[in-house]
Amino acid sequence: MLKIEALEFSYPSVPASTMHFDLTVDVGEVLSLIGPSGSGKSTLLSLIAGFLPASGGRILVDDEPLHNLPVAERPVSIVFQQHNLFPHLDLYTNVALGIEPSLRLAPIQVEAVRGALARLGLEPMQRRKPGELSGGQRQRVALARALVRQRKILLLDEAFAALGPALRAELIELVKTLVAEHDMCALLVSHQPSDASIASARSAFICEGRVAAIAATAQLLAQSEPPQLRDYLGSG
Amino acid sequence: MTMSRAMPASLVLAILALLVLSPMAGLLHLSALPGYEAVDPRFWENAYLRRVVFFSLWQALLSTLLSVLPAILVARAFAMQPQLPLRRLLLGLFALPLVVPAVVVVMAVVSVYGSNGWLPLGRSLYGINGILLAHVFFNLPLAVRLLLPQWQAIPQHHxxxxxxxxxNTWQRFRFIEWPMLRESVPGVSLLIFMLCLTSFAVVLTLGGGPRSTTVEVAIYQSLRFDFDPAQAVVLALLQLGLCMLVAMLTLKLQRMPAVEIALSIAYRHRALRLRWFDLGIILLATLYVGMPLTSLLIDALRGPLGQTLGDLRLWQALANTLFIGLSAALLSVTAGWFLLQYSASLAEQGHSRRARLVDLAGSIVYVVPPLVIGTGMFVLLAPHVDVFDWVYPIVIAINALMGLPFVIRCLGPAMRQNHARYHRLCQALALRGWHRFRHLEWPLLRRPLGLAIALVAVLAMGDLGVIALFGSTQSATLALMIYQQLGAYLVAQASVTAVLLLLLCLGVFALLERCIGGSRDAKN
Incomplete structure (x- = not known):
């Protein structure tokens, strides 16, 4: 379980506005984070991943604190909207980097890489470079790498925002399956409320650096409070 | 509209052809005459020629390696330290060698590494050691400035x-940084190789006799000291061949960063010991670049200031320097403007190949070194006129030609963008001629225009190539005067003159860039 308790952060350029987060994500759950641009969704993911240092609060995974761990030692994998893959390396190598950056893999690790590529339907194209793939295929490779890393937390930072609705829905379903199969906790940042409907039983509305509302997704998308949520959904 | 742009551009192209091709034709014609052995296949048996060619290539290769390899470390250190105090100032220092005349650099190198310098190398300074020290002084900062923006291009997510x-550090370099670097290092290396291959002032003043002579300097020596135009023709053709070879390789491998470069980078995590390593590298490079100029300044302040500044010839040389520099800049920018206007309109109409050819024509001096053009003019004009009477128009024209590639590089991207964005709007509003210049081109292009004029002016002011070939005591510029003072062993006076030239170049650069380019904060 991922638990975020009174996690605080402020950008040096705007020290007056401190962000403050509290939430939990259960094992096997994909929690969607929706909210307007600049509300703090991606900042929250960066805090969990360790790219930004929190000024207060705790991040716990199965009751183990991780906010003091260096980035590489956190049980976290992240998939961005773009630039997830190194363009000069083939798919196999991009995924293998997730296990061991030296690329000196034991036979069992080689099998793991091949297995992940096969699981995501990418095995026939494992020697291709990312430039030869479609946007959806590239995100699949990033998911394959997240899979071989076997980390408990999966962060998806607008990972599917550049894809069309059908492909987005397909990849979100894939994420749900992978998260359930591997007992992971996932946080999905999206601008599209429809993504939250597909991905999550529960969603959180982030606004002005806070979790302004958290509820069952259908309920959240229907409710009229807080007013910023109404403005965001355009349902005023 | 294209026709009205084609006319002045065609005139510029015709003048370019005349300036470049007629001296070349003259050289080729001469090479076919009896007694001129350029077409004799046995010319390679001449030991002197072989030695000169070998030394030219060898010093250029060593200079390139010694500039580019450390520059990768220095640029990386700057890239990894975005919050370094005084970073902007230090990068400003690394831009300085781009506007410091070569002969001033020579004086600065002598000041540190000469017999009375802080790190004396004694007589071994003259020869390959001195040439390398000066070339690295010029080209290490240039390579740093060209390579640093490559780190900017790496996505933050990577x-x-x-x-x-x-x-770890090695894996980051291998998977993230090297793939980006290997795209740009060959282009940067070849550019520096070409600059060192055609370097004149440094080799002329720091080269140690026939053992340390390049083709470029040998041409000059053949004409001015040996009075042997036949040998000059052979050497000029050899230099042309070498330059064309390097230029073709450069064109094939080139992926140069744009002139407008962003020097900031957002990156944070770096182990403490690596941060100290970065700081050490930056400190060493800063000392390497900063020390010679500081030492030269101290030498000049201790030198015979009153005696040197009281010499009327110095002020005459200063006036000549300004006249040549400003005239060449004006001529070069005017020619470049017409060429770029034409190439922008060609590109907009979809004739991108023709547009590129027009741009390439303006950069012809990359392939045909100015000293080769000068030599051609010398042998063409000498039978008919006293070439030393024609010094100003010849020197101004060749320096303007040398500045054209800079004009095209500084002004070209902005002008093409301007044309692509606003040309149709201008047509719709019937905005043309002076009104178009006043309302559109001047406000939007004055920054790169200012940079181009300033760059060409200081390049021409510091040039010691063409003026050494055609100049006399009366027509001497400050650069030539420094060379003459060095030749007469008046090192102390030469230091004062060098600092005066340095201050003049920096002043003119700042003034032109500020006056024409406008305030840095101005939002155009």
């Missing part, structure tokens, strides 16, 4: 992924 995947 750094973050590298961190999350637990990559």
């Amino acid at each position: 750094w973050q992924l590298g961190e999350q995947l637990g990559m």
